[in-house]
Amino acid sequence: MSQLLAPTLREDPKEAEVVSHKLLLRAGYIRKLAAGIYTYLPLGFKVLQKVSQVIREEMNRSGAQEVLMPALLPSELWQETGRWNVYGKELFRIQDRHERDFCLGPTHEEAITELVRRSINSYKQLPINLYQIQTKFRDEIRPRFGLMRGREFIMKDAYSFHTSKKDLDKEYKNMYETYCRIFERLGLKYRVVQADSGAIGGGYSQEFMVLADSGEEEIFYCEKCDYAASRESAGVGGEKIVEGIGKGGDEKGKDKVKEVNTPGQKTIEEVTAFLKESPEKMIKTLVYETENGPVIALVRGDHALNEAKLKKMLGVEDLKLAADKVIEGVTKAPVGFAGPVGLKGVKIVADTAIPLIEQGITGANKEDYHLTNVVYGRDYQAELLGDLRFALSSDACPKCGQAKYSVQRGIEVGHIFKLGTKYSEKMKCVYLDEGNKEKTMIMGCYGIGVGRTAQAAIEQNHDEDGIIWPMPLAPYQVAIIPVNVGIKEQLEAAEKIYQDGLQIGLDVLLDDRDFRVGVKLKDIDLIGIPIKIIVGKALKDGQVEIKLRKTGEINLVEIGKVGEWLRQNVCS
RNA sequence: CGGGGUGUAGCUUAGCUUGGUAGAGCGCCUGGUUUGGGACCAGGAGGCCGUAGGUUCAAAUCCUAUCACCCCGACCA
Incomplete structure (x- = not known):
């Protein structure tokens, strides 16, 4: 130890905020070179190796084969899938001396697909699962918390290729179980949640979350059944899609729509305060722009719209809140007075909670006026109804109907996806089947953040004196x-x-x-x-x-x- | 990218309001006394005060620009 480079610090370095980051720094595991870029000192490196070793053993045991791909990737591959343009500023781009474009790989779908399409051409060679443990590069908007969100980080990524959806399902399940074994061996308390597949895309995906208060994400889970989901994708249960309402029969005993003067009152808070009404009666009217034109989305005044859900419902790629000009064009009124009543020629979609508002309040599409006593089906109608909002802890479980969610924060350490043919199709990754027919391979992809896992372990295992490593992770036992x-x-x-x-x-x-x-x-x-x-x-x-x-x-x-x-x- | 904040020795920092050329604690080196949960004494090394420009007889301190880093929001393993 007298020769070991483990420069411990007595005081907390001021650059660190969360305990695990402070401890990594204080105990001499890592040193920062630039924002989100760290050197692993001997102790830190040893821990990474421990994590890697467990991952490696379990992946191998599950039949996956280890490879090592380049970190430096030519742009051509990324052009093929279109991600050169889609990935955006997060991609580290560089040019070589001939001014050819390259990037530092943030993930390796393209590289692996290139390899597989060149070396596999028969169904007899499938399925296959290849993985690597490698440094990834992402120009994160905001690197933070040490190894939690770096611009350069070590990740295990695996990619599987199949001849059928069923075969993919089988491997996905295999990886699910492999991941459970890995995190159990590492001694971590975790939960698996439904996730939004985000930029990597494809269909179904699940995240492995290590439970920790400093986690970046909220996990919504049910105490009755095994349902768990990220805030991004947690469903809202208990509200039936109301089909019956709105065909003209249900407005008995309800007052007529009334126009009220609300000078300068634009936000939900302003209007509710002004009218002395609660936000649950408000119909929040949001105008979005998509590649198919503007869309109006309605959610209750006290709810937050979830854009991921809206995207899915509309089946669009591009979605953003409309610019003021567009809103004015659609509603013929200044921003702040939009409402669904009387709007023509624009698609309207609504959250399931909307038809349940008995007598709602919303913008009149007229400057300084709002409407009250608005009734769904009588005064306005949505083309599509569905779950469009972020779940609240007071919402019910969508799976078993349990009345309330439990919420805990977590750190995402693993993510498994069913990619389908998203990449293989664009890159013509095909094989010949038994009938000599050319078919597109079906893919899955499975990641684990290695450094993040180590840090998450500290988050879960420490006291006022320092880190308390679970045995399998300790640099020295x-x-x-x-x-x-x-x-x-x-x-x-x-x-x-x-x-x-x-x-x-x-x-x-x-x-x-x-x-x-x-x-x-x-x-x-x-x-x-x-x-x-x-x-x-x-x-x-x-x-x-x-x-x-x-x-x-x-x-x-x-x-x-x-x-x-x-x-x-x-x-x- | 927007909002907030910080840059002074390896680490934590004082000094900045009110300009006069830098101080402490920890760590490090030497010698001595100590030795079961961050010892003590004595001596010592280490800082062009983030960088560039400006104001001034004089700038860590005032002004401008710039860079880096941290925190809060929109993105993600």
């Missing part, structure tokens, strides 16, 4: 601490135990630094080594102390039996 290296017997005994530990095949660290014990113990605790073997006073009785980081439990063990103790307590 055991630290041997001679209390005073000046005392020959202590140092020699420690060295002997060190050698024994190595022999058993453990990662052992000998703290031979000429410091006071207090300093050494503090450092080892900060670093998070699960087991300390303290060689000190008890040596004269032929004993050493074995102390557990997690519980503080101390065992006095005879020096000759240390090897046996370790075999029993660490190796198993």
